[in-house]
Amino acid sequence: MLSLLLSASGEITAAGIAADTGVSVRTVHREMEDLEVILQDFGLTLIRKSGKGIQLSGPDAALEELRLYLLEEKPADYSGEDRKVYALCLLLEASEPVKLFFLAHTLKVTVATISYDLDELEPWVRKFSLQLVRRRGYGVEITGTEFDKRRAIARLAAEHLDQSDLVGHLQQPKGNPVFRMLLTAVGKNKLLDIENLLWDMEWKWTAELPEIVYMELLLGLSVTVRRIDLGKGIDGAEEAGYSRLSDHRNIAGAEHFVRRLSDTLGLEFPRTEILYVAGLFDRVQESFSSAGFAYGDIALMEIVYRLTENVGKRTGLSFQSDRALREGLLEHIDPALRRIREGTRIRNPLLGPIRKDYDYLFQVVRAAVEEMELDLEIPDEEVGFLVMHFGASVERLSQLRRSVRAILVCASGLSSSRLLATRLTKEMPQIEILRNISWYEAARLPEEDYDLIISTIDLPLEKERYIKISPLLTSEEIDKLLNYIQTITLGERRPAASPGETEPVLRDEAAMDRMKSYQGVLEEIIRLLERFRLYPLDNSGQDLAGTLSAMLETLNGTGVIGDADILLDRLLERERMASQLIPDTKLALFHTRSSHIRLSSLTLYRLHEPVVLNGEAEVAVILLMLAPRKLSKESLEVLSEISALLLNAEMVQLLEERSEPEIRRYLSSELLRFFENKR
Incomplete structure (x- = not known):
């Protein structure tokens, strides 16, 4: 209808439009209402002359703008979810309001459909302290701080892209334009350059980050670079927002990183952006240190x-x-x-x-x-x-003898990697699963450390260095994997046997790592049990804060803790966040990790007077579990096992009623069983 009106030299009747478009005259009159809304965005109007017909009216420039929109090539049909992602990407990157008609025309839907989509997007936008502004004749835009827009873009990518989309070695696909648009919004073209530089910094804390946290950091950095490239930097007026991310512990590291990033990418990073990067570093470190417990x-x-x-x-x-x-x-x-x-x-x-x-x-x-x-x-x-x-x-089956050492890389986390590992154990017992690692570790692992990388995602590696399968390991994939092992892994990577040897000379370096891990677990168990103490505590007239303070005083001089006041604040904060009470008992577990804790510690306190938690629950016995902020995987496993034992009625009864030697003997027996089952 718009094309007919634009091409007409004068008025055109509703009957003429109906004949040319193949609809009824009634439909033409009904659609005119929607057209008037669209035309307002272009500064145009419809003039209806009785007995003559309908005509477009407005400046020549506006008429030409509408003509260009209509001539623009239209993409393939979009799903409802695609439309929303497209709209969010466009609005978050736009420097001025976007016309509703432009969105409707590009996505091949009506203005009413776009309006409905925007209604559904509003709650999502508000979660990031942003506002979706819509005004007739003005268009639509997302307003808010640059800080919050970056958070929204990173979250949008995390919700709609797989790790394989972001870090795979494949070229950017030419299919779904929404997919391409989202990759562009997060700076996919520079993401691996940023990741390589981040890794080259050789910071211990980045290597220790869980994969999901590492990807969160990488997305944050990549979005930052993309936004600076677009001229959308953080300004000084937004500096108050930094407290939401950072206490600026990492400013020196951020300055060093940004200097190298600036040299690599040819971008200028003002001081506000250095502070922003420091905030990203702080946030992921804090997330990791608290999540690990x-x-x-x-x-x-x-x-x-x-x-x-x-x-x-x-x-x-x-x-x-x-x-x-x-x-x-x-x-x-x-x-x-x-x-x-x-x-x-x-x-x-x-x-x-x-x-x-x-x-x-x-x-x-x-x-x-x-x-x-x-x-x-x-x-x-x-x-x-x-x-x-x-x-x-x-x-899960018992371990059998292996002959091929494999590394697993799974994008969906522990659930998929464990399923794939057990499926491989069952279907292909000749494969020894050394460990599960992240994609960025796999990209840098020396080839002599493994025989085979099995991945569920595309990796930034040459195709011959790994094989991609699904976590469900179909029969077709088993055949594919067997063929890969026979033709590539065994054919090229395994050393040949020397004369007279029945098997290749292959020193499994992972065996030493496993023995060190067993040693670490056993040593942690022994240290915790030797330091375990039971204290009767006279807390008469004291509230929870006073009781916890008295508990920490018993550890003075033991070498376990440093600043007790900071630890007291952290313990009280954990209780405010969630009750530490063991369900259906009078026992509570208070625990924290901190740089002010020097040694892992387990102490039990039987109170002279119960203390009240959450305003109602009374606690008579408190188990205090403390650990340093930096903690080995083995130490975490032992603390995990002790925590799990608290759901055992026998363990609870011992803690509430029995003597220190009896509790230590029980813990010794259970933790020894735990250690023996690990081997």
């Missing part, structure tokens, strides 16, 4: 305990005895619940295959989750991840 979170422990118990009751399998399952769920569920509470979209690209191949287990886990009556709605995508953990537990 999820093992001491009793509420989380209880969720895992109830979930494994519920699934076990329905299947008749002893999931609660599977430590690997428990550890995997503990690491997965804490960030998963946080994402659900924040309203982050959960993506699980394997949901379809999971529901097909593990339908019974999916229904069981879904029912078990619903029985728990959590205060959150758990989506099917998240249930799918849980199913992968339980599927790995079902298929």
Whole structure:
């Protein structure tokens, strides 16, 4: 209709438009209302003359602008989700309001559809303290600070892109333009340059970050570079926003990093951007240091305990005895619940295959989750991840003799890597899974450290250096993997046997690492048990803060703690965040990690007077678990095992009633069993 009106030299009747477009005259009159809304965005109007017809009116420049929009090539059809992502990318990058008609025309939908899409996007935009502004004749735009716009872009990418999309060695695909637009918005073309420089800094803390946190940092840095490239920098007026990210512990490191980044990319970074990068560094470090102690979170422990118990009751399998399952769920569920509470979209690209191949287990886990009556709605995508953990537990078999050393890289986290590892153990016992690593570790791992990299995502590596399969390991993929091992791994990488030898001379360096890990676990167990003490504590007339302060005083002179006041604040803050009470007991676990703690410590206090938590629950016994901020994987495993024991009624009774030697003997027996099962 617009094209007809533009090409007409004068008025054109509704009947003429109807004949040319193949619709009724009534439809033409009805559509005219929508057209008038569109034309307002261009500063144009419709003139209707009775008995003559309809004509466009307005400046020649506006008419030409409309003509150019109509002539613009239209992309393929978009899904509803695609339209929203496209609109967000466009609006977050735009420097001025965008006309509704432009969005509607580009996405091949009506203005009414775009308006509906924007209605649905408003709550998402508000989560980042941004505002979606819409005014007739003005257009639509997203307003707010640059700080918040960067957060929104990084979150949008995390919700809609896989790691493989961001770091894969493949060229940027030419398919879905929305996909390309999102990759452009996060600076995909410079992301690996930024990542290589970040790794070259050789900071210990970056190497210790969990993969999901590392990707969060990398996305934040890449978005920052993209925004500066667009001329959209942080200005001085936004400096108040830094407190939301940073206490600026990393300014010196950020200055060094930004200097090298500036030289590499040819960009200027003002002081405000250096502070912003320092804030990104601070945030991920703090996130890592607190998340690493999820093992001491009793509420989380209880969720895992109830979930494994519920699934076990329905299947008749002893999931609660599977430590690997428990550890995997503990690491997965804490960030998963946080994402659900924040309203982050959960993506699980394997949901379809999971529901097909593990339908019974999916229904069981879904029912078990619903029985728990959590205060959150758990989506099917998240249930799918849980199913992968339980599927790995079902298929977990005893270790058999291996001949090929393999490294696993999985983008979907522990759930997919554990499932794939157990599927490989069952289907291909000749493969020894050395460990699961991140994509950025795989890209830098010396080739002599492994025989084979098995990945579920595209890697920034040459194709012959790894094989890509799905975590479900189909029969076709088993054949593909066998062929790869025979033709490439064994044919090119394994050393030939010397004369007279029955097997190649191959020193498994990982064996020494495993022995060191066992040694670390055993030493941590012994140190904790030797330092364990039981104190009767006279806390008469003291509140919780006074009681905790008195507990910390007992550790003065032991070499365990430094600044007790800072530790007291951290312990009280943890209680404000979530109750430390063990459910259905008078026992509480108070725990924290801090740079002011020098040695891991476990102490038990029986109070003269109960203290009140959460305004109502009384606690008579407190177990205090302290650990340094920097803690080895082995130490975390031991603390995890002790925390898990608190869900055991026998353990609780011992802590509440029995003597120090009896408690130490029980802990010794349980932790020895834990150690023996690791080997």
